[in-house]
Amino acid sequence: MISIGMLGCGNIAGIIESQGGTMVKIAACYDKQSQRMESYAQRTRAQQCTDFDSLVEKDYSLLVEAASVDAVRDHLQAALTRGKDAVVLSVGAFSDASFLAKTRQIAAANGRRIYVPSGAIFGLDNIKVARVCEVDRLVLRTTKPPSALGIADTLKRVCVFRGTAKEAIQRFPRNINVSVALGLAAAVEPEVELWADPSVTANRHEIEATGVFGSVSITTDNVPSPGNPATSYLAALSVLTLLKNLDDPLVVGT
Numbered sequence: 001m002i003s004i005g006m007l008g009c010g011n012i013a014g015i016i017e018s019q020g021g022t023m024v025k026i027a028a029c030y031d032k033q034s035q036r037m038e039s040y041a042q043r044t045r046a047q048q049c050t051d052f053d054s055l056v057e058k059d060y061s062l063l064v065e066a067a068s069v070d071a072v073r074d075h076l077q078a079a080l081t082r083g084k085d086a087v088v089l090s091v092g093a094f095s096d097a098s099f100l101a102k103t104r105q106i107a108a109a110n111g112r113r114i115y116v117p118s119g120a121i122f123g124l125d126n127i128k129v130a131r132v133c134e135v136d137r138l139v140l141r142t143t144k145p146p147s148a149l150g151i152a153d154t155l156k157r158v159c160v161f162r163g164t165a166k167e168a169i170q171r172f173p174r175n176i177n178v179s180v181a182l183g184l185a186a187a188v189e190p191e192v193e194l195w196a197d198p199s200v201t202a203n204r205h206e207i208e209a210t211g212v213f214g215s216v217s218i219t220t221d222n223v224p225s226p227g228n229p230a231t232s233y234l235a236a237l238s239v240l241t242l243l244k245n246l247d248d249p250l251v252v253g254t
């Protein structure tokens with residue numbers, strides 16, 4: 001059973017608690033909202049930590065970040081330096097190329113690994129072929145209800161953004177996790193389209209790629225997680241799956 005330290009005790013942490021079962025032991029936890037941390041620690045019997053330094057000192061091998069981009073920026077490098085591998089959900093932090101390069105360097109210097117789960121999309125495994133072959137088109141088309149994009153209600157489906165992932169991150173910083181994860185997997189910056197559609201209730205992510213391998217088109221329709229409508233349930237399931245498979249000697253998928 002893998003022993004983890006939980007950074008962030010919100011919705012995803014709650015799903016790891018309720019569905020992690022016998023595959024995950026939550027050894028310690030920290031959340032900047034102390035009541036959340038205390039309640040989570042009581043329920044899971046994890047050690048309570050009143051700050052990040054205390055969390056990183058505890059005995060476990062893997063830090064699971066399910067907190068925020070700021071938490072990644074503030075704490076990930078320290079965790080790697082202190083001998084922890086890490087799972088990073090708030091992958092938007094890696095849109096900062098210099099932060100990513102420095103973090104990679106620290107992980108390598110300390111013999112540590114950083115795991116980015118597939119999160120809210122399917123297809124992230126095989127899109128990695130773009131690292132070894134030519135891919136001439138990679139598009140991410142995301143459709144959300146207008147409110148989820150922070151814009152006024154519209155009567156019909158409208159495209160609110162079309163451009164590079166880098167530009168998308170500047171204009172819509174709350175919608176960056178998927179585009180950053182896709183760009184990291186492929187090592188190619190995707191073209192991004194964001195659509196507001198009053199008729200949808202769930203978030204839809206469409207990935208289209210063409211290259212020497214042929215072409216692919218994948219649509220993921222996400223249901224929201226019970227504890228946080230902004231987070232897709234699939235993202236939480238994908239972390240659980242990653243944790244379950246970490247110590248399996250048979251690795252399936254690219």
Ligand SMILES: NC(=O)c1ccc[n+]([C@@H]2O[C@H](COP(=O)([O-])OP(=O)(O)OC[C@H]3O[C@@H](n4cnc5c(N)ncnc54)[C@H](O)[C@@H]3O)[C@@H](O)[C@H]2O)c1
Nearest residue numbers: 008010011012031032066067068071089090119120231235
């Ligand atoms: N990679 C993906 O595809 C994907 C998908 C969904 C969510 N996410 C990201 O995962 C993260 C967690 O999602 P969630 O639904 O559990 O969110 P949540 O809001 O339910 O829980 C986050 C918890 O982290 C705590 N927190 C935030 N910043 C912190 C910090 N600096 N130090 C300590 N605690 C901190 C908050 O107080 C909160 O309790 C979010 O950043 C979200 O954007 C990623």
